[in-house]
Amino acid sequence: MICNDLHSALTPFLNDYQQVCIVRDEGVKELRSEGVKELVLRTSEQTKSLETVQVIWDFLFAQEMTRKGLLIAVGGGVLTDLAGFAAATYKRGIDYINIPTTLLSMVDASSGGKTGVNYHGLKNSIGAFYPPVETLIWPGWLKTLPAEQFLSGFAEMLKTGLVKKREGEKEALWEALLAYDLERMPLDSLAPLIEECVGGKERIVAADPKESGLRKVLNFGHTFGHALEQIQMVNGQWSNGKWLHGYAVLYGMIAELYLSVVKLGCPKEPLQQLTQLMLHYYGRPQCKCSEREALISLMQQDKKNERAAEINCTLLRSIGQPVINQIISPEDASEALDYLFSL
Numbered sequence: 001m002i003c004n005d006l007h008s009a010l011t012p013f014l015n016d017y018q019q020v021c022i023v024r025d026e027g028v029k030e031l032r033s034e035g036v037k038e039l040v041l042r043t044s045e046q047t048k049s050l051e052t053v054q055v056i057w058d059f060l061f062a063q064e065m066t067r068k069g070l071l072i073a074v075g076g077g078v079l080t081d082l083a084g085f086a087a088a089t090y091k092r093g094i095d096y097i098n099i100p101t102t103l104l105s106m107v108d109a110s111s112g113g114k115t116g117v118n119y120h121g122l123k124n125s126i127g128a129f130y131p132p133v134e135t136l137i138w139p140g141w142l143k144t145l146p147a148e149q150f151l152s153g154f155a156e157m158l159k160t161g162l163v164k165k166r167e168g169e170k171e172a173l174w175e176a177l178l179a180y181d182l183e184r185m186p187l188d189s190l191a192p193l194i195e196e197c198v199g200g201k202e203r204i205v206a207a208d209p210k211e212s213g214l215r216k217v218l219n220f221g222h223t224f225g226h227a228l229e230q231i232q233m234v235n236g237q238w239s240n241g242k243w244l245h246g247y248a249v250l251y252g253m254i255a256e257l258y259l260s261v262v263k264l265g266c267p268k269e270p271l272q273q274l275t276q277l278m279l280h281y282y283g284r285p286q287c288k289c290s291e292r293e294a295l296i297s298l299m300q301q302d303k304k305n306e307r308a309a310e311i312n313c314t315l316l317r318s319i320g321q322p323v324i325n326q327i328i329s330p331e332d333a334s335e336a337l338d339y340l341f342s343l
Contacts, residue, residue, distance in 0.1 A: 002195055006099070006138040007032070010072075013097060013134070017070040021063050023056055023083045025075030028101050028141075036072075037063050043078040045233055048118045050126065056086035060094075067091045073132075076102040076149075077109030077245065081124070084115030088130035098132045101141040103153025104246050107160070107197045110135045112205045112218075121233065123226045125303050129210050137198065139191050150185055151281055152246030158277070159253060160197045162270060163217045165320040173197070174319050178273060182281055216324040219304055220314040224336065225252025227298040231291055250278060251285045254343070255336040259328060260315040262335075270319055275343060289341055296333050 003009035014020055014033060022031060022038045030038065039059040041052065060071070071094060073083030080098045087096035098110035116127020142150065154177075161174035173196055180189065201218065208215040225248040232248075254274055260266035278284070287295070299311045306312060306325075311333055315326045328336075 001134065002137045002139070002191065002198075004138075006136060006140070009136050009138075010097075010099075013070060013072075017068070017095070019063070019065055019069035020072065021060060021065060021069065022072045022074060023059070023079065023086075025079045025101065028075050031072075031074060031099075041075075041079065041082075043075060043082065045078065045118060045123075045229070048078050048082060050117055050119070052082055053086050053089075053117060056083060057090055060086070060090050065090070065094065067094055069094055070133075071096040072099060073097065073110075074099045074101060075105070076100070077105040080105055080110045081115050081127070082117065084113075084130055084132065085117060085127055087132075088115055088128040093130065095133045098135040100135065100137060102145060102149050103142055103194075104149070104156055104244075105153075106137050106139075106194055107153055108156040108201070110137075111198055111201055113209065118233070121230060122298075122301060122303070123230055123233075131205075131209070135198075137194065139187050139194065142187055142190070147185075148244060148247075151182075152244035154180075154182070155246035155250040155253075155282070157193060157197050158274065159218075159221050159249060160200055162253070162257075162274075162316060162319055163220050163314075163322040164200045172319065173200070174270070182277075213324070216304070216314055217322040218314075219324075220316070220322055221249045221253030221256055223252065223299055223302055223304065223311065223313045224255040224295075224333075224340075225249040226302060227295045228252060228285060228287065230298050231287065231295055247282055247285075250274070250282055251340060254278060255340045256313055256315055258336045258339045259313065259326075259332060260317070263326070263328075263332070264315055264317050264323060266316045266318055270316070279343065284343060285340060287341065289338075292334055292337050295337060296330050299333060300330075 020036050026042045071087045073080045100106040100110035113131030116124040119126040161177045166172045228248040257271040300309045311328050313326045
């Protein structure tokens with residue numbers, strides 16, 4: 001839920017559990033919670049690993065946490081994924097709360113119950129569906145968020161805008177996002193857009209919690225996006241701010257919108273609009289054409305695939321009309337990458 005006063009929203013949970021522990025990203029200020037033990041972690045895609053989960057397990061054992069305890073995760077998407085997986089597996093599962101501190105984690109990572117770590121160079125390939133008992137979203141965290149982190153989260157909002165259906169006479173989310181002032185980034189007009197993104201995702205997750213069908217619409221942009229992320233991890237270039245998760249998803253959406261136009265007859269306008277946003281705010285992907293084959297291989301190993309060596313995408317017939325389980329060929333993927341790299 002979105003809250004105006006984080007302390008007031010958190011207090012009932014602190015009172016309801018006899019044991020409470022906090023896992024916090026080192027870049028986030030300390031929560032004022034008297035008597036609550038904290039573990040502070042430095043998180044990144046490189047440390048999103050079983051070794052870091054083990055550090056959290058050791059912390060919980062040191063505090064003698066029982067299955068009736070509560071773990072509070074405070075940080076960005078990597079932190080909430082790690083803490084959520086630790087909560088899912090510690091003594092076969094304890095309750096946890098997410099307090100996301102980045103725009104990306106507010107609109108994507110901290111809701112929906114997906115937890116996990118990177119393994120063997122594959123993003124989120126080990127994990128569990130294990131939803132938090134609550135996600136407390138306080139937009140005040142965003143006041144000091146670096147611009148590239150803000151843009152990373154906004155890319156996931158754009159994804160939601162592309163897959164979400166229009167509700168009655170209400171302005172489509174995609175249109176509202178295009179109208180948002182990315183130069184000034186005002187929080188007052190952002191809060192209702194966050195609420196709509198989170199609400200839309202939660203309705204989809206409630207209908208399909210383990211991604212057997214409908215929830216796959218949320219994977220739009222992620223088949224290509226995850227491969228682009230992983231190639232940068234392999235190359236050791238993750239420190240480049242342009243390779244935050246949302247940037248990779250935005251590049252992936254452009255590739256998958258291209259295929260949507262070619263294969264499903266999607267109108268070209270959203271592809272043109274997203275390309276303009278990319279060129280103005282995100283920049284071009286820092287990949288080489290020579291990495292095309294490696295990217296295709298990574299897509300063939302994606303956890304979303306239902307058969308070995310296939311490439312499974314979510315594509316669009318139009319805005320608000322996603323089509324899941326679209327199997328594309330390596331030649332299709334190569335053509336989409338050629339388009340992306342040519343921009």
